[in-house]
Amino acid sequence: MKVTKLLRILIPIVILSLVWSCNKKPETKATPKAQNLTGAWILSGLLQTNNSFHAGKDWKNNHAAIMKSDSIKIFYNQRSDLYTKLDLKANNQFTTQLFDIKTDSAFDKAISGTWKLENNQLKLSVKATKEQTSLEQIFDVTDYNDKVLKLKIIKEVTSEVGKSNPNYDLADRQKKFDNIIKEIGINQNDLTTKDLEYNSDFWTVGNFNDHQLLTRRIGQDQDISKYSKDLQSLIYGVPWDYVPYYEPIFENRSVRFSFLPKSKLDIEYQIDGSASGWCGTPAQGHYFGTYHYNKTNKLMEISFTDPKIPKEVQRTFRYGNKSQKYQILAKNDYVMIWKKL
Numbered sequence: 001m002k003v004t005k006l007l008r009i010l011i012p013i014v015i016l017s018l019v020w021s022c023n024k025k026p027e028t029k030a031t032p033k034a035q036n037l038t039g040a041w042i043l044s045g046l047l048q049t050n051n052s053f054h055a056g057k058d059w060k061n062n063h064a065a066i067m068k069s070d071s072i073k074i075f076y077n078q079r080s081d082l083y084t085k086l087d088l089k090a091n092n093q094f095t096t097q098l099f100d101i102k103t104d105s106a107f108d109k110a111i112s113g114t115w116k117l118e119n120n121q122l123k124l125s126v127k128a129t130k131e132q133t134s135l136e137q138i139f140d141v142t143d144y145n146d147k148v149l150k151l152k153i154i155k156e157v158t159s160e161v162g163k164s165n166p167n168y169d170l171a172d173r174q175k176k177f178d179n180i181i182k183e184i185g186i187n188q189n190d191l192t193t194k195d196l197e198y199n200s201d202f203w204t205v206g207n208f209n210d211h212q213l214l215t216r217r218i219g220q221d222q223d224i225s226k227y228s229k230d231l232q233s234l235i236y237g238v239p240w241d242y243v244p245y246y247e248p249i250f251e252n253r254s255v256r257f258s259f260l261p262k263s264k265l266d267i268e269y270q271i272d273g274s275a276s277g278w279c280g281t282p283a284q285g286h287y288f289g290t291y292h293y294n295k296t297n298k299l300m301e302i303s304f305t306d307p308k309i310p311k312e313v314q315r316t317f318r319y320g321n322k323s324q325k326y327q328i329l330a331k332n333d334y335v336m337i338w339k340k341l
Contacts, residue, residue, distance in 0.1 A: 032144040035090070037117060041149050043084040046098075049170070049209060049246040050142070053086060053149040067101070082107055088115055094124060117141070122151060134159040153246050174244040180231055181337060184330035188295050191259040202256040202268065203336065205316060208243045212326065214257065214336040215239075224334065235334045255316050265291040265302060269312040287313045298328040300338055 040056030044067050054066055067080070081102070087095045094115040098107040113126035113135070120141050128134040136157045143150040156168040166172075195201040203214040215237055218224065224235055234242055258266040267287045274283035287310055292301045303323045317324050326338035 032117065032120070032141055037122070037144070037149065038088050038090045041086045041088065043086065045079045045082060045084070047084060047153065047246065049153060049244075051139075051151045051153070053151060055147050055149075056085075058147050059083075063101075092116065096124075111135075121154075128160065156246075168246055170244055170246075173242065176230060176242045177244050180228075180234065180242055180335075181330040183228060183231055184332050184335055184337070186298060186328060186331045187333070189331075189333060191293060192261055193258045196260070199258060199266075199268075202258045202266075204237060205255050205257055206239055206243075207316060208239075208245045208247055210340050211243065211245075211329075212338055212340065213239050213243060214338075216334045216336075218334065231335070255313065259291060259293075263290050263292060265289045267313055267316075269310065269316075271310075272312055285310060285312065300326040300328055302326075 041053035042056055042059040042063070043051050043053050059066060063083075081100065082098050083101050085095075085097050085099055089095075092114050093112065095110045095112045097110040099105065100107055109131075111126055111132070113124055115125070116123045122139045122141055124135075124137045124139075126132070126135040136155075136159075137153060138155040139151040139153050141150070142152050152170075153168070154170040155166070158165045158167055193199075193201040201217060203216050206213045206215075213234070215235055218235065224232055227235070230242055233239075255270075256268040258268070260266055265288065267289060269285050269287065270282040271285045272282075287304075287306070289302055289304045291303075294300070301323060302317075325341040327341055328336065328338045330337040
C-alpha cells in the first residue's frame, strides 16, 4: 500500500521533469557581433594555430602577467621578445604589426586590409601592392569577451598574378596527417642507436603544439622508395605540409635525440647566441636524461637526471623541467609521432 502511494507521488514528478527537459532550449554560444570586435588586440609572440588575443587596454596594464600565463601554453618555437598587434577598425579596415616587447617599437612594417565577421568566422583580406602579394586569412572565433578574443586559423591563401596559392588549409593538413599515421602504423623495433662512436644515428625533433614529430637520420644505403611521397617528404625532414598546425618554426631551436643503451637519452641542442658571423654555425651542447619505452601500451616517458637543464632543452618540452609522458601514435624505422600527455 505504501509503495503504491509513493509511486502515485513520484510518477507525476518524473513526467513533469521529462516535459521540462524536452522543452528546455539548448544552451547556445553567443555569436560575437562585428562591432564588438573592433579595437586593438594583442597576441603574445607570433601567430599560431590557436591564438588568445588580449584587449589593448588589458594588455597595457597587465602585459607581464599575460606573457607569463601565455608562456605556459607557448612552450615551443616562439618569440618571447615580440608581440603581435591586430587593430580591427570600425570601418572594417584593419592593420597588423609586430612590436618589440621591451621597447614597444615596431619590428616590421604594418600590413593593412579589410576584415569581415561572418558565420562566426573572421576573414582578413589584404590587397596586393608593389611590396607584397595579396593575402587572405580565415579564423574560427572560438571564444570572445571584452578581454580575450580567441582565434583559430583554418585557412591562409596568397595570390599573385591571378594565381592562388593555398599556404595553409587546416582540414587538408589534418587529412594528410591522419593518412600518414595510418600508413606508418606502429612497429616494435628497437630504438637504440646503432652508432655509438660517431653519433650519426639520431632523431631530429620537431614541436607541433600537442604533437612531437621525430625523424631518423637516413644512411646513404637506405632505400625509402616503398613509402608514399608524403611520407618520404616527412622522412627527409619536410613536415610543414603534413601536420595540422600553423606554428612558426625556428631551425636554431631544433634538438636531436639519441636513444643510448641502458635507457640513457642524449639530447643534443644548439646553444643560443653561439653562432659567429652572418652564416656562423651554432655550437652544440649535450644534455643527458633517461627514457622508458613501454612497447605494450605504446608510451614513452622522458626524465631528467641533472636539475640544471639548459633553456634550449626546456623549450623542447611542455613542462620544462619535469618528466614528460607521450602516447605513441605512429612509429616505423624512420618516423615517430607521439602526442603529449
